[in-house]
Amino acid sequence: MYQKILLAFDGSPDGREALVQAENLALACGATVHLLAIIDPSESMLIVEAMSFIPDNQRFVVQTVLDEGVKRLRRAGCTATSELKYGKPAEQIILSATDISADLIVVGHRDQGTLARWLNGSVGESILHQPPCSVLVAVKSEQGASNVTPIQQRKARGKG
Template sequence: MYHIVLLCYDGSPDGREVLCEGAEIAKRFGATTHLLAIAPIIAGNEALPASQESLDTNFSDFEKVLQEGVASLRAAGVEATGHIAEGRPIEVIADHARRLGVDLIVLGHRHQSRLARWWRGSVGSSMVDLAPCSILVAVDRHGPKPGSKAR
């Protein structure tokens, strides 16, 4: 059913749920597994352009996140190929899924207020329009519930 899966990981607790569920799916179906970490674009402006040092630090942080994710999958018995990219998550995920011939994208879910969801949008709901394949949204069923202040 799923031959190639793409797990989207950012190092957050929600991202760790992606690793857990993604590892289960990969093992169950014997799927080729790809792990994607996305570094957001750091944009400067005319008055204060982004320095090369801040760009390098940002990318380096996400390389560490990616290595942590690949190591976690390996410890769970899943070999994964790591990818790091920079850009808008929705577009980067859809592009990687197309290029890799992915059957399933696994995303995490972060609870947001209605205002935040309206203002920034939801990666999950936007992915439905762009994804070339099925999407699984991994939810931390054991963590704090929406509206709680524990996060």
């Protein structure tokens, strides 16, 4: 069914829910999961004396989150890779899905009110306007109890 899954991953609770759902699909289908994190320069840049730059610590934090996601998938038995890109999230997700010939894009669902969604936009909704493949928007269950264990807690348990 699916051979290549692109997971837009930011390490947030919504992103971790998407990670779990991508993991379950990958295990069921024998698919490779490609984790993608995007730093949006328009939201991340510091401007100092007419020079703009993205702080190194932000790159480090995002790369650490990606690495933890890949480790979790590999421990579960999945084949996983990761990539960090810069740009507008929806555009980068579509470009990456096209570049790797993804069969499925998985994104988390961030619960926002109507006004916040209008002001901030929705990456998932933007992707749906020109999807290169199927799209799964991972939503937490109705009961509110997530089936996701935070990455740090899972890592700590494995050491014991």
